[in-house]
Amino acid sequence: MEKSFEPWAHYWQTMNSHACVRVNDGEYREELESVWKPYFSKLAPNSKVLDVCVGNGAVSRMAVQVSIDSELSHEVTAVDGASINKEYVERDEWLGKVNFVDETNIEQLPFSDQPFYLIVSQYGIEYTNTSVTLPEIARVLKQSGELVIVAHDKEGLSVIAAQNAHDYLISVLDKSRFFSVLKAYLEHLCLERKNIPFKPSDALLQLDKELIKAKKIVEQGYQSVDSKDIAHNVISVVGHMLSNHQDFELDDMLAKVSDIENALEMHRKRLNLCIESALDQESLANLFDIVRSIHLKTIKNEVLLDSDNQIIARLLHFKKISD
Structure with missing residues (x-):
């Protein structure tokens, strides 16, 4: 396992599902659920969903719940560079239905070209070398498929x-x-x-x-x-x-x-x-340069706010367009 993943592996092994600071883990669950659930519910039946930098599966869990509640039969796969707590995952009714692939190099995803209709990531992509991981994500995203990212913002709570x-x-x-x-x-x-x-x-x-x-x-x-x-x-x-x-x-x-x-x-x-991985104006500009080069169209770039209008995170939504 790469050294950069060791702190996260320790965190996931201690049965946490969210990032970044434990005291805030559940504080914005409703706000984040309101972001994610519409993306899952609008997918066509039997769609393949990929959760990148999954941790212990907070977003994958929502995808499975929506799929079952709406009888959509989505196939949810989740990858992470760190090792996860498999006992924690297997005990959970929803996470047990996710195909977890941990200790995986996000820069070389073990999938064929374009199998996924929707790729999501919550508090993960920003930790990676986006100049490599974003093109790799685009490779496994279907034409007209969507990439949705919730990332740490430098000014976020x-x-x-x-x-x-x-x-x-x-x-x-x-x-x-x-x-x-x-x-x-x-x-x-x-x-x-x-x-x-x-x-x-x-x-x-x-x-x-x-x-x-x-x-x-x-x-x-x-x-x-x-x-x-x-x-x-x-x-x-x-x-x-x-x-x-x-x-x-x-x-x-x-x-x-x-x-x-x-x-x-x-x-x-x-x-x-x-702290180091949170998006600021410079890193955001670099990210958009990469996105344009790999034929992803920006649909959304906005901050998520809590009830006091303080920043929770940044929401980025892209769609794959023709070369």
Whole structure:
């Protein structure tokens, strides 16, 4: 698996279906459903649909639901460069009817020319090398077929949330020294707790002060909706470990701390990909240059807004025309 897919593979393996920041995952479901469902319902019966950069299938799931509810018998295929959580998919009534093809190179789709009537992507295409992936998508799109993309917009709420959470993780992982101080504290604590009666050394007391100081930086996450879940999880797990340290061996505690640190670093990388890949005016202009070169006609280019007129994402709709 390519390194760039590792953060997303970790995310999908932990049974998430939407991107980009977990706190926003379900917040705009109705707005996004209102975008996608009309595209699926207007298709002719027995149409083939391809979901590119599918994740764990939020859009594919909608396609299957519409197909079954409207008795359209669509055939839904979904591809992604990352690995997905197959147990999560198989347990879902709708996703079990999707043909998932994960760990697939989006730049070389494993399909013949022009089998798909509709190709969709939600929060995915913008992460790829569009100069390669868009021509490849056009290759497998039928004549007069449609490509619909919902992409992260640089000014969108999910990207702003990602930036806030990313900045917080930088402070936790780097600036606070929280994990390095915690590991040193645990090493001293486990060595000294053998002493009876237990009396903390000056070194342990100094580390305790440093840990309290670092913990305050972690707790700053409670002040933001974009990072409060992260802060809560870290403080809860570490607090339980410290309160019950007599029940754990040092190696087990150090391994747990490293697991938490690695998970947060993977999350930070995923957020950074979201931020870097979001469409701005320059990347959007480049995308339209590619689109024109591969004979896709632009039908829609608009921002999706929430009830407060704040940007959720960007909607792009193209139709394949004759060469």
